[in-house]
Amino acid sequence: MRTYVVRRLWQSALTLVGVSVLVFVILRVVPGDPAKMLLPEGAPQSAIEELNRQLGLQEPLYVQYGLFVQSVFRGDFGQSFQYRAPALQVVTERLMATVQLALAAMLITVGVGVSLGIVAAVRRGTGYDYASTVLAVLGQSLPNFWLGIMLILLFGVALRWLPTSGFESWRHLILPAVTLAAFPMALVARLTRSSMLEILGRDFIRTGRAKGLAERAVILRHALRNAAVPLLTVLGLQIGTLLGGAVITESVFAWPGMGKLVVDAIFFRDFPVVQTVLILSATLFVVINLLVDLLYTVIDPRIRYS
């Protein structure tokens, strides 16, 4: 158990080192002058030389990487020249909007996805099962940027029920959250269905029923709890889907989060911001998945890692 925790911590730390190397490589070892890329277009030669000196670009690569890591640990990700402010500050200001959107989408993913999966498994072969399977297949096949636009067309343009862009009230959150949740929700529904089906066939479920437990208790307390373990891994991995999906969803709905920020940043060639978003989202992913793995031992007492 202890060795497992240590090993996972060590692995996560190594992954984060890899993340920093990759981001460093993408932005430095590309053809062209990195200082030119990190500065706005048309920056004077003196500024380019100054930044070259600052970044230590005449030093060997490993020294440059060391300097890069040092500044990252100081929280210094460079200046965003689009906003003329520290890149980290620019990104963290937008982080909350993305977290809000991702949490709402996660809520839908878990709430609707798990319910659909349970209903489909319990009523296997009925209309409910087929309907939820069709919904799940569609959820995995509709591109989220198109789904978003179709929701705008239906609820915004035709019915005029919901606002289609902006960030003012919870009503603004509905369409983007549904759009972002569609794919992971479908995945969770399918996974819940298949693991519930497997578990509902086990002996202890029959025992539970035989000893007169209410069907509700059998399904929610015994079956679902056992199905939760594989589900949790998938949910952890969906953090990546949500952060990535946010890039597109936020662009469709003009949601002022990290995803829209990074798309705008690319068009302005605001590389310090791009770099910050990449590092931040990868770190979030690694840390959350580490927590999920550690949480297993709590949810499923049978798991004792050696």
Next chain:
Amino acid sequence: MSAAAAWPERRAPLLRLSPPALVGGALLALVVLASVLAPLLSASDPLKPSFSRRLAPPWGLGGTAAHVLGTDNLGRDILARLLHGGRLSLALAATSVLLAAGAGILVGVVAGSAGERLDALLMRVADVQLAFPVIMLAIAIVAVVGTSPAALVGVLALSGWVLYARTVRASVLTIRRLEYVEAAYTLGATDLRIIARHILPNTIAPILVIGSSQFATMVLLESGLSFLGMGIQAPRPSWGLMLAEGRDYLSNAWWLATIPGVAISLVVLGANLLGDGLRDLLDPRG
């Protein structure tokens, strides 16, 4: 079961695909065929604007049979753009799936057979790759290297190799310890021969399943990038780009954004259904 009864099953596994999988395969085949035959199916030029015929609705909704799916904001024929756009999207997706599979299989074989240290290193690299949301990594790379089709294929392939690598590695690690492989070693077979003759054939089933579902992912990813303006560039037709262009005309010409989305969804649906069907067929436990 007698040998005669077992024989047809061996001969035509595809015929045992479930109905949804057959529908998926047919759907995919239809779209691929339509894209390949694009010049024959639509006489219109996908790039030629015609300002007198801007925003014509589809045939049957007030439009004419000359433009079955209507025209876009520049008066270009949507059907022609859809078919030609499909050629590019499908070719890019297929190429990147092949590249990703090739690279992934190679890494998986090396990781599974070249010793613990290299294995650990390669698997950490895979972890790093997975830590980034695919689309974020893709747009960062595209921003640096540009939006040429070659760059797009590279980025897409980069996003997809890990699944193959992990699957092949796991198979290599299990199969290596099986008795028949050890027997082959004892008989003096080389590593390369064992990998090629005994290990890889056993990984074909999962690779097919991954590849089929991944084709869907690649189509989504490419059209997503094009939608954001970081994939295929105008005036080239691309489904994602057509969708993005149609976004500005939602209130007066809904078909601009709707039609390309239907095309993407059909391809993705087809590939997903086929992938699911293959999985059911090839992996009886799943």
